Amino acid sequence: MKKSLMRLGVSPANVKRAAIAMYEAEINAVIHGGGGVAVVSVSPTEVKIEIIDQGPGIPDIDQAMVAGFSTAPDTAREMGFGAGMGLPNIKKNVDSLNIDSKPAVGTTVTMTVHFN
Amino acid sequence: MDRLHSVSIIPDLCVGCTNCIKGCPTEAIRVRDGKAVIDDIRCIDCSECIRICPYHAKYAKTDNYEAVFQNRKKLKVVAVVSPVLYTQFARPVSRFAVLAAVKSLGFDYVYEESIAYASYLDSIKAQILEAGEATSHLSSDETMDILPLVSSTCPVVVRLIQMKYRTIIPRLIQLVPPMESVASFARQELEADGIDASLIRVVYFSPCPARNTQKAFPLGIAKSSVDLVISVHEVYSRIVRTIEDINVGEAVGHDSTIRCSESVYLSCAAIGGESESVGVSQFLTVDGIKNVMDILNEIESEHLEGISFVEPFACFGGCVGGPMTVMNRFTATSRLREIAFEKIPESAQDCIDQDKIFSKKWSEELPDNKAMQLSDDIVQAMSKYDQIDQLLSILPGLDCGACGAPSCAAMAEDIVQGRADFSDCIILRKGDK
Ligand SMILES: Nc1ncnc2c1ncn2[C@@H]1O[C@H](COP(=O)(O)OP(=O)(O)OP(=O)(O)O)[C@@H](O)[C@H]1O
Ligand code: SF4
Ligand code: SF4
Ligand SMILES: [Mg+2]
Numbered sequence: 001m002k003k004s005l006m007r008l009g010v011s012p013a014n015v016k017r018a019a020i021a022m023y024e025a026e027i028n029a030v031i032h033g034g035g036g037v038a039v040v041s042v043s044p045t046e047v048k049i050e051i052i053d054q055g056p057g058i059p060d061i062d063q064a065m066v067a068g069f070s071t072a073p074d075t076a077r078e079m080g081f082g083a084g085m086g087l088p089n090i091k092k093n094v095d096s097l098n099i100d101s102k103p104a105v106g107t108t109v110t111m112t113v114h115f116n
Numbered sequence: 117m118d119r120l121h122s123v124s125i126i127p128d129l130c131v132g133c134t135n136c137i138k139g140c141p142t143e144a145i146r147v148r149d150g151k152a153v154i155d156d157i158r159c160i161d162c163s164e165c166i167r168i169c170p171y172h173a174k175y176a177k178t179d180n181y182e183a184v185f186q187n188r189k190k191l192k193v194v195a196v197v198s199p200v201l202y203t204q205f206a207r208p209v210s211r212f213a214v215l216a217a218v219k220s221l222g223f224d225y226v227y228e229e230s231i232a233y234a235s236y237l238d239s240i241k242a243q244i245l246e247a248g249e250a251t252s253h254l255s256s257d258e259t260m261d262i263l264p265l266v267s268s269t270c271p272v273v274v275r276l277i278q279m280k281y282r283t284i285i286p287r288l289i290q291l292v293p294p295m296e297s298v299a300s301f302a303r304q305e306l307e308a309d310g311i312d313a314s315l316i317r318v319v320y321f322s323p324c325p326a327r328n329t330q331k332a333f334p335l336g337i338a339k340s341s342v343d344l345v346i347s348v349h350e351v352y353s354r355i356v357r358t359i360e361d362i363n364v365g366e367a368v369g370h371d372s373t374i375r376c377s378e379s380v381y382l383s384c385a386a387i388g389g390e391s392e393s394v395g396v397s398q399f400l401t402v403d404g405i406k407n408v409m410d411i412l413n414e415i416e417s418e419h420l421e422g423i424s425f426v427e428p429f430a431c432f433g434g435c436v437g438g439p440m441t442v443m444n445r446f447t448a449t450s451r452l453r454e455i456a457f458e459k460i461p462e463s464a465q466d467c468i469d470q471d472k473i474f475s476k477k478w479s480e481e482l483p484d485n486k487a488m489q490l491s492d493d494i495v496q497a498m499s500k501y502d503q504i505d506q507l508l509s510i511l512p513g514l515d516c517g518a519c520g521a522p523s524c525a526a527m528a529e530d531i532v533q534g535r536a537d538f539s540d541c542i543i544l545r546k547g548d549k
Contacts, residue, residue, distance in 0.1 A: 002416070008497040009489045012282035016416070023417065044494045080421075085257050115494070 001040050005047065010115055017093040018047050018113040024086040025051040025109045031076045032056070033107055046095075046114045054106035061099050065091065120275075120333050121159035122177045122325035123166060127151050129173035136165040136174065137522040141405045142279060142487070146530070147520035158487045160275040161326040162405045162430045163439040176325035176440050179344040181354070184319050185222055193317045194302045195223040196295060196342070199230050199385040200323040200435050202455050203448035204352045205359065211382070211455050212464050213362045215374055217355035220362075223319075225373045227302050231470040232294035233381035233393070239475040240267070241394045243289050244425050260418040264400070264426045265289050267390060271326040272430035273408055274335050279485040281412045290478040292337055295320055295327060299341035301473045302375075319344045321351045323385075323438025324431065336478030347440035376460070376467040383456040386449045387434035391427045399425040404432045490529070504528045512543040 001022060005015045022038065029036030033053030041048045058064045065087050072082030091097050094111040101107040132150035137143075144158035145165060152165075152173065166174040185193060195218050202211040218226050244265055251259040268274050268288045277284050299318045306316050320342045322328060328345040383389035391399035400423045402411045408428045414420045431437035433445035436452055443451070460468065490504075491497040507528035514524065519540040521527035530536035539545060 003488075004501065006280075006282075006488055007490050008501060009486070009492060009494055012285070016283040019416075020418065042498065044498065083255070083257070085255065089257060 001049075005042070008042065010047070014047075014113055014115055018049065018111075021090045021093045021111045021113070022049050022051070024090050025049070025111065027081060028086055028109070029053040029055070029107070031072060031081055032058075036106075045116075046112050048110065048112045050111075051109045052106065053108075057103040057105060057107055058099065058101040059103065061101060064099075120157055120329065121154065121161050122328040123154065123159055123161050123163055124175055124177045125152050125154060126173050126175060129171050130169075131171055131173075132520075133170070134517040134520065135170060136168050137517055137520070139164045139168045140522065141276070141409060143522050143526050145522070146535075155487070157485065158279070160272050160279065161324070161329050162272045162276075163325060164405060166439050176328070176347065178322065178325065178328050178347050178350070178440070181346055181350050183344055184317075184346065191315050191317050192224045192306060192311055193222065193319060194225040194227060194299075194306070195219075196227050196229055196298050196302065196318060196320045198295075198321050198323055198327075198348060198435065199228070199382040199452070199455075200438060200441060200448070201321055201348050201351060202382070203385065203436050203451040204348060204441060204443045205356070205451070207451070207454070209359055210458065210461075211379075212376075212461060213359055214355070215376070216362045217359045218321075218351065219371070219374065220358070221351075221354060225302065225306070225375075227298050227375045228377050229294050229298050229320075230377035230381040230384070231375055232297040232301070232473055232475065233377060233384055234470045235473055235475040236291060236294055236297070237381075237384075237390065237393050239291055240289050240390070240425075241396070244394065244396050248424060256421055257418070260421060262287075264398075264415065264420060264423040266415070267425070267427045268336070269293065269384075269390060269427075270429045270431075270435075271330050271335060272324075272405065273428045274482070275326075275485070276405070276408065276430075277412065278335075278482050279487050280409075281416055282484075283416055284412060285482055287415070288482075290336060292476045292478065293330065293335075295322075295330070296334070296337060296341055297473060297475060303341055317343050319346055321346055321348050323348050323435045323440055325440065326430070335482065336480055338480055348438070349440045349442050352442055371467065374464075374467045375469045376464065377470045378468060379456050379458050379460060381456075381470070382452060385435045386452050387427065387429050389434070389452075389456075391425060394425065396425045398423050399427060401427045401429075403429045403434060403437070405430045490533075500532050503532045507531055510544075511541060514543065516543065518542045 002019045029051050033055030036053030039050040067088040068084040070082045070084035076082050095114045096112045098110040130151045132147050134147050137145045142158045144155040146153050202214050215226050247262055251262050266287045322345050331340045331342045331345050334340045387403045388401045402408050436448035437445035490500040511524040519527050
């Protein structure tokens, strides 16, 4: 995605924001959601990234957004994840963030970065 | 657009074998009508293609040696010497013998490039400490927004970042390169001695074509202080026969036209020298352009945790591995280590002069290099992107290189940009029949 945005002439700062957000959401889908798919759509003014998984869902989204909150298993912590900083970091980098989550159905994280 | 590179092709030697096109890190080479052609804006002078070409059809373009003393008249000709030059000679040829031999070629003044390093390394260290300070209260994720800082000593790396890794630009340690600091210092000194600016000619002895390009298209400064760039190889061949006859004591002793650094600064010509001299503990060194790209990817994705300084060099081994040298980099590195510990002879002590030269920050921003961009207009770029996608589903996906492009993806882009034609794909052409 990074390379594609660069080829479209998106500024480095915006590419960086989108890349960091996408990375964090993907990691979450893998660690907490049992894997997922990414859908990226670009318009002349923004990039929209959706990360969709069919995992356990997030019971309390407000709580998940709190910096430092994490339910990451020990195996993930051993790999350096689980600081509870992923979602806050996404929020910091994108212009809009929407988390749609249902227990036992899955989670869809939708993020947009405006090019302005 | 201006030609931004010094690596060049000798068409007569090129057989169109396509060996080079896949080795180029920026996909700058195409084979057209049976001959390799280098894209003026994409080439970053990494010299991979010089190393790859079995027919020696690529070379590093520099100035001609004849130009050095041409129309000399009242001109003062100054040599600025890369430490790589010393490493080309077998033991026991000392660096002072080399300097004396250079003078005897007819240069009026000889300045070691390494006299800039004391201040250069201090400034690098100051910037790392400053960034460390700024991140001391941050989490490790936030720290990776700022650290590591990246050395800008190798111009190939700077140009790679300028083209493909623009998010890394703020991490570059944006200091005037030593070659330029010394060249402008030499000019100042000579002018202070009453020599007219128009009568000074500064010649740099370089290990690589990238430094030649730096002269014509400087990075970070408005104008280069270097007039001519000659290869280390060329200088070596001109002094190798006479050098053993030189009596160092006589030749260098109290010569006020030679400016030298303490020996230890020479070590920066090999990978790791900079990091070790700066003295930060969490550094990472990386050499070879492909490896450099791997590490830049890591930095860009902010996966490089706990590192405060990265020292990247395009050439394996650092500048001792430069393409315009004669000695293999292993022997050269070994020699460099030895020379960097060499005790300076009593007679040469007066030549040590590194305290008056100060490292400066870049005065100019890095201009955008839009070579990777499909169009300036995002709507157009998007439509080209779609066309490339469509073409990719038609092209065979073999990346065979027979069309002259390094991959089917590059070929698709070339077609969309009007630089190539469908019929250049021999696989599709066969299918048509
Ligand atoms: N896709 C998801 N499915 C289920 N739970 C999730 C998902 N994404 C996040 N969560 C929950 O939200 C918590 C916080 O997520 P966040 O990304 O902020 O931290 P983390 O992933 O635990 O740690 P870090 O991202 O710092 O490595 C997670 O620990 C997890 O409980
Ligand atoms: S010097 Fe490097 S960038 Fe330039 S054409 Fe050769 S391989 Fe490509
Ligand atoms: S590593 Fe040194 S010699 Fe090689 S390209 Fe970079 S500056 Fe030139
Ligand atoms: Mg996370």
